[in-house]
Amino acid sequence: xxxxxxxLALASFKRNPGLTALMVMAIALGISVCMxxxxxxxxxxxxxxxxxxxxxxxxxxxxxDPEDSYESYDKSLAPTMxxxxxxxxxxxSDIPDRKVIMYRSGGIYTRADKGMEPQYFRTRMTTADFFxxxxxxxxxxxxxxxxxxxxxxxxxxxxxxANQKAFGGANSVGKVIHWExxxxxxxxxxxxxxxxxxxxxxxxGSFEAMEGAYIPFAWGPILELSSHGNTNCWKTEVIDSYQAxxxxxxxxxxxxxxxxxxEKQRAFKEGLDNYVLDQKKHGRFPRPLNNYLYDVDGWxxxxxxxxxxxxAMLVLAxxxxxxxxxxxxxxxxxxxxxxxxxxxxxRALGASRRDIFWQHLTESGVxxxxxxxxxxxxxxxxxWALRAWYGRFVDxxxxxxxFDANNFLIIVAIAVGAGVLAGLYPAWRIGRAAxxxxxxxx
Amino acid sequence: xxxxxILSALMRNRAGAILVALQIAIxxxxxxxAIYLTTQRVTKIGRPSGVDDQNIFAFWVTTYEKDYxxxxxxxxxxxxxxxxxxxxxxxxxxxxxxxxxGNSSGYYSLPDKKxxxxxxxxxxxxxxxxxxxxxxxxxxxxxxxxxxxxxTADARAPFTPASAIIxxxxxxxxxxxxxxxxxxxxxxxxxxxxxIGVISHMQGSWVGWDKVDRTMLFTYIAPPxxxxxxxxxxxxxxxxxxxxxxxxxxxxxxxxxxTPMRKMSDMKRRSYAGDSLMAVTxxxxxxxxxxxxSLGIFGLATFNVNSRxxxxxxxxxxxxxxxxxxxxxxxxxxxxxxxxxxxGCGLALAAGYWLSTQYQLPRLDLYYLVGGVLGxxxxxxxxxxxxxxxxxxxxxxxxxxxx
Numbered sequence: 001x002x003x004x005x006x007x008l009a010l011a012s013f014k015r016n017p018g019l020t021a022l023m024v025m026a027i028a029l030g031i032s033v034c035m036x037x038x039x040x041x042x043x044x045x046x047x048x049x050x051x052x053x054x055x056x057x058x059x060x061x062x063x064x065d066p067e068d069s070y071e072s073y074d075k076s077l078a079p080t081m082x083x084x085x086x087x088x089x090x091x092x093s094d095i096p097d098r099k100v101i102m103y104r105s106g107g108i109y110t111r112a113d114k115g116m117e118p119q120y121f122r123t124r125m126t127t128a129d130f131f132x133x134x135x136x137x138x139x140x141x142x143x144x145x146x147x148x149x150x151x152x153x154x155x156x157x158x159x160x161x162a163n164q165k166a167f168g169g170a171n172s173v174g175k176v177i178h179w180e181x182x183x184x185x186x187x188x189x190x191x192x193x194x195x196x197x198x199x200x201x202x203x204x205g206s207f208e209a210m211e212g213a214y215i216p217f218a219w220g221p222i223l224e225l226s227s228h229g230n231t232n233c234w235k236t237e238v239i240d241s242y243q244a245x246x247x248x249x250x251x252x253x254x255x256x257x258x259x260x261x262x263e264k265q266r267a268f269k270e271g272l273d274n275y276v277l278d279q280k281k282h283g284r285f286p287r288p289l290n291n292y293l294y295d296v297d298g299w300x301x302x303x304x305x306x307x308x309x310x311x312a313m314l315v316l317a318x319x320x321x322x323x324x325x326x327x328x329x330x331x332x333x334x335x336x337x338x339x340x341x342x343x344x345x346x347r348a349l350g351a352s353r354r355d356i357f358w359q360h361l362t363e364s365g366v367x368x369x370x371x372x373x374x375x376x377x378x379x380x381x382x383x384w385a386l387r388a389w390y391g392r393f394v395d396x397x398x399x400x401x402x403f404d405a406n407n408f409l410i411i412v413a414i415a416v417g418a419g420v421l422a423g424l425y426p427a428w429r430i431g432r433a434a435x436x437x438x439x440x441x442x
Numbered sequence: 443x444x445x446x447x448i449l450s451a452l453m454r455n456r457a458g459a460i461l462v463a464l465q466i467a468i469x470x471x472x473x474x475x476a477i478y479l480t481t482q483r484v485t486k487i488g489r490p491s492g493v494d495d496q497n498i499f500a501f502w503v504t505t506y507e508k509d510y511x512x513x514x515x516x517x518x519x520x521x522x523x524x525x526x527x528x529x530x531x532x533x534x535x536x537x538x539x540x541x542x543x544g545n546s547s548g549y550y551s552l553p554d555k556k557x558x559x560x561x562x563x564x565x566x567x568x569x570x571x572x573x574x575x576x577x578x579x580x581x582x583x584x585x586x587x588x589x590x591x592x593x594t595a596d597a598r599a600p601f602t603p604a605s606a607i608i609x610x611x612x613x614x615x616x617x618x619x620x621x622x623x624x625x626x627x628x629x630x631x632x633x634x635x636x637x638i639g640v641i642s643h644m645q646g647s648w649v650g651w652d653k654v655d656r657t658m659l660f661t662y663i664a665p666p667x668x669x670x671x672x673x674x675x676x677x678x679x680x681x682x683x684x685x686x687x688x689x690x691x692x693x694x695x696x697x698x699x700x701t702p703m704r705k706m707s708d709m710k711r712r713s714y715a716g717d718s719l720m721a722v723t724x725x726x727x728x729x730x731x732x733x734x735x736s737l738g739i740f741g742l743a744t745f746n747v748n749s750r751x752x753x754x755x756x757x758x759x760x761x762x763x764x765x766x767x768x769x770x771x772x773x774x775x776x777x778x779x780x781x782x783x784x785x786g787c788g789l790a791l792a793a794g795y796w797l798s799t800q801y802q803l804p805r806l807d808l809y810y811l812v813g814g815v816l817g818x819x820x821x822x823x824x825x826x827x828x829x830x831x832x833x834x835x836x837x838x839x840x841x842x843x844x845x
Contacts (some may be wrong), residue, residue: 022737029730035722108698118506118698171741180509236555236630240600262642309720312479316472319793320727323468327738330461334745337455390719440771 001355002422007345012363018368019335021326027419028378030324036386037310037317040262044206044306048195049134052258053296056133059090059255060294060302061276063276065234068285078290080303081251082231086212089275090125090255094411095268098133098258101217102126102227104204104229109166109213110178116166121212122228122276123179124201125220131157131188131257134200141188145218148187152218156184162212163189180223184215200295201254202303204229225434227252249284257293269293325422328367333426336360340433347435360427361420368419372412379411448774449754454745458623462742465816466782469735471789474814475797476724477805483721487714491654492609492643493539494576495706497530498672500538502700503690504667512665513592517692519670522693523686524570529571533574534668536566537614537647539657540710544647551616551625553632553722560607560615562656563646571659572607574671575644575663580610580640581623590661602629603660607639611655635660649713679705736825743775743829754833755840764834771830772823774802779822779832783815 013020014070019425047053062070062078063086067307068074080088087101130136131143141165144155156177163172172186197206235252259265272291279285294302336343343356351359356365452459464524505512516534520580520730523532537544547564562698565571569585589605613622626634646657674682681705690699747754794806 019741022741026734026737029734029794033727033730110506120502120504120698120700182806188586238600238631257579257588259445293593309716312718312797312800315796316476316724316727319472319730323472323731323734326465326468327734330458330465330738331741333461336743337458338745338748386719390715425457 001358002362005359006366007368009363012335013366015339019331022036023331023367024371024374026324026327026331027368027415028375030321031372031375031411031415031418032382034317034321034414035408036382037080037313037380038411039383040386041306041310041314044197044310045300046196047296047300048197048199048294052135055258055260056296057257057293058296058299059269059272060441061086061272061285062247062287062290063251064287067289067350068234073187076290077302078292079232079251081230082253082255083249083251084246084253086275087253087255090257090272093257093268093271095259095264095271096257097260097264098129098275099110100127100130100133101253101255102201102256103220103227103253104201105220105225106211106228107180107225109162110165111182112176114179119162119164119165119212123213123215123225125217125225126209127217128332129258130214133256134195136193139189140171141186141192144187149216149218152216152222154182154184154219155187156215157188157190158186159190159210159212160192161210161240163389165212167364179215182219182223184207184324186261197300197305198364199300199305200256202300202305203254206303206305228345232237239392243359259293265293272386312432318322321418325413325418328371328419329422329425331368332423333429336426336430337344340430344435347433357431359422360430362425363425365416365420367410368422370418371400372415375415376408376412445640445773445777448770448777451746451750452774452777453512453737455749458478458742458745460783462738463737463778463785465735466779466822467789469731469788470783470814470818471793471816472551473728474790474810475793475806476728477814478794478810479797480721480724480728481805482715483724485609486649487721489645490643491540491645491710491816492577492641493645493706494681495540495710497511497676497679498575498628498671498706499674499679499703500535500541500669500671500706500709501703502669503534503697504700505665510665510697511805513594513663515697516663518693519690520568520570523670523672526689529676530576530673531570531573532670532672532674533567533570534663535571535574535671536602536668537563538669538671538704538706538709539563539565539575539645539647540649540706540713541647541704542649542709542713546646548630549616550630551788553628553644555628555630555632555651558616558618560612560656561653562612562658563648563740565659566662567655567659568663568723571661571671572639574673576673578642579607579639580642581621582607582637584639585659585661590663593662595664599664601662601664602631603662605636605638605660607641607659608637609641609644609657610656611643611653611831612658613637614655615656624754648711653763662665679768701715732821736821739779739822739825740829742778743771744832745827746774747771747829747833750833751836751840754836755838755842758836758838759841767834767836768830771833772826775822775826775830777834779819783818786818787811787815788835 044240049056059082060080063083064070064079066267070079071077087152091101093098099325103125104122105125106120108118109121110118128144128146128149139160143157144153148155158166159173163169167175176183176184194210198208203385229252231250231252235249237248239245239248257268259268272308276285276291278287347356372431505515509727511840537539537699546561546562550559568590569587571578572584585607608622613824614624616627617625622637622640625637626636642656643655645654672686687701687703757767790811791806797803826844
């Protein structure tokens with residue numbers, strides 16, 4: 001029977017090719033706009049930490065100005081970075097299973113043998129747990145250990161890209177690279193690693209490129225390595241030396257803590273509050289006690305990684321799809337009612353109401369499937385255009401747009417579902433029409 | 443002509459009429475808000491920067507060798523670049539307007555953190571800075587060579603300039619409507635800074651900042667790195683960029699020069715990428731929604747005309763003029779559209795309210811709503827026009843015939 005309905009549907013399309021094309025295009029455009037915005041939204045809303053999201057925590061403590069909250073739009077929020085003193089204090093806690101404090105620096109790297117052109121690498125000053133905590137993949141060698149942190153040992157981990165520039169991509173473990181008047185021994189080279197959004201450092205751009213080099217945190221104060229990233233200060237302080245900068249209320253550090261049990265999470269948060277209460281006795285933390293531990297999900301929301309534009313566009317896209325579907329329902333209805341005499345004849349010849357209903361629903365389904373396929377292709381073209389046009393030189397977030405077959409299938413399925421839904425009422429309506437009235441005028 | 447026959451005819455195909463009205467309602471909600479948002483983004487993108495942003499490029503120059511003669515390098519680079527053909531002027535600068543990256547500090551109109559206070563993007567440059575940016579001074583004078591402080595100490599050492607050229611936006615924030623020229627303002631340690639010039643308008647580094655028009659230039663040069671900002675004659679930017687890169691490498695290979703060098707027009711486009719993407723998407727969707735709504739109205743009107751051929755013929759046979767038929771269908775369409783826009787006004791206001799809470803924007807401007815309603819009425823009449831004309835062509839003889 002289905003085959004017969006399909007033939008009837010095709011015959012009906014031939015009768016009104018313009019109208020059919022209009023319905024297909026309505027669904028296709030509605031679907032493709034949704035696909036494009038959904039893809040951008042999902043790219044921004046991705047949580048790259050996966051199932052570790054709920055055990056990794058970023059610390060946010062309110063060390064800010066008593067006169068002025070950190071965020072003007074929400075006074076209840078605390079700063080998203082830490083002062084040097086607070087980062088060190090939190091790092092001293094033995095509650096976390098793993099702990100990382102870090103900031104971004106950078107500078108010109110050279111090789112004593114002149115084997116590379118001097119290059120600027122962004123450099124992450126971090127602690128040993130960084131690599132395990134954020135599941136960083138290694139191509140050669142491996143991370144440094146906690147002992148190297150305390151030394152600190154002159155060791156360095158290079159990104160795959162930086163290793164390409166510095167050593168032509170060869171296994172450079174054990175080789176030496178020069179930075180800030182010191183030699184560093186390569187201990188590991190990373191494999192391709194680009195978590196998007198870059199959740200562990202959203203303060204310097206959620207879709208920024210990864211750093212080229214990683215060096216033990218303790219080298220920062222020793223070599224007086226400045227912050228090559230967001231640095232915010234509120235207090236009137238005379239900062240006339242690197243040490244004064246470290247002692248200031250300026251924030252430029254991140255602290256991440258792996259807390260695998262609810263108990264540890266509670267204990268660590270309590271420790272955080274107690275630390276701040278204790279510091280208050282020494283005249284710091286003039287604002288009311290206001291500290292947070294965010295898991296990765298919470299952290300991405302706190303930092304508005306999915307921005308308001310993304311949300312507004314998604315809502316707009318679905319409103320547009322709604323218009324397209326309402327349009328299709330109206331057109332299907334008009335089309336079916338126009339062809340009502342034919343349905344009347346079929347009823348008179350013995351087709352049941354149910355037959356008429358299924359016949360017309362099949363027709364809607366075919367329209368929807370065609371709309372879905374065309375829409376999916378348009379959507380892919382749209383995503384491609386976005387990446388090519390905006391991603392090329394404008395927006396890192398768009399360059400990272402995923403391009404997968406799943407999106408396409410989901411969208412086609414949504415289209416068919418929506419199209420069949422749109423066909424339900426018209427098909428039911430035509431099925432109910434009394435055959436006699438049509439036969440009379442014929 | 444009464445509205446009752448129209449209503450009773452409509453009731454025979456309620457579903458079709460309701461669908462079109464619903465479509466019009468959602469359409470109104472979408473286009474009113476989309477046009478409102480687009481207008482705001484387009485206005486934002488179109489703001490003048492006050493800087494010659496189409497004819498400037500910039501790049502980082504970073505030194506790394508111990509005891510490198512940084513000031514000598516600057517002097518030699520600058521005298522070389524400033525003499526190159528098509529270069530208007532060049533200057534070292536710590537940050538570049540519209541680039542999205544830079545720094546700011548807070549200042550006060552009185553000592554001891556008193557009086558008005560305001561942050562400003564701080565441009566540390568030499569006596570060619572204002573000319574290299576192409577800003578216009580509305581009062582006072584430009585920097586002179588002996589205003590520039592050169593040091594071999596690290597740039598991190600604290601420094602407060604003795605004088606500055608400030609943007610009118612910053613001047614207004616500090617001194618309200620009083621003339622700023624010759625006045626002092628203060629940093630948080632109460633060091634005075636004398637205003638020697640006022641720029642009529644200059645945007646800073648972050649286009650999304652609500653204080654983007656608060657900027658100041660001062661003259662201070664310190665190692666180990668800076669950006670070179672180079673302004674060229676219109677149309678020569680690509681040529682000069684390539685020539686500067688070659689000349690810089692040739693003059694001294696022992697520092698790192700950022701390549702590819704960045705055009706300010708690209709930085710600007712990049713800074714406004716989100717806004718322009720939003721504007722393009724909103725405009726496209728608005729256009730598509732309008733097209734589909736008109737096609738929907740057209741479709742329904744065509745269907746109504748087709749299914750009422752006999753009725754029309756009968757009316758013509760009993761004396762209705764063609765004009766009456768056209769009027770009948772247009773009135774029917776107007777009725778449906780009106781129901782649609784009434785519901786749509788509610789939807790549009792609700793969506794506008796939601797958006798205003800999302801963006802902390804002023805509530806939807808009612809003019810946009812009025813415009814949307816008028817536009818949709820016109821659109822409805824236009825879309826129904828052709829089917830109505832077709833209806834008017836139905837011959838009175840139809841009344842006597844079977845279809």
